[in-house]
Amino acid sequence: MITRNGYAAIIPAFIFCFFACYNAPKLDKYLHMKYGEGYDRYARKTKMLIPFVF
Numbered sequence: 001m002i003t004r005n006g007y008a009a010i011i012p013a014f015i016f017c018f019f020a021c022y023n024a025p026k027l028d029k030y031l032h033m034k035y036g037e038g039y040d041r042y043a044r045k046t047k048m049l050i051p052f053v054f
């Protein structure tokens with residue numbers, strides 16, 4: 001936004017998509033394997049990435 005260049009928005013969007021679609025599900029799977037039912041209870045009560053949204 002500071003540079004007034006449309007391409008500058010691509011990098012944060014790519015990083016968000018990478019984290020939301022690849023890294024976060026992989027981390028959820030790992031935490032489920034490590035903590036089991038305790039993590040499942042926590043995951044049901046909280047959002048994965050953005051509070052109250054996603």
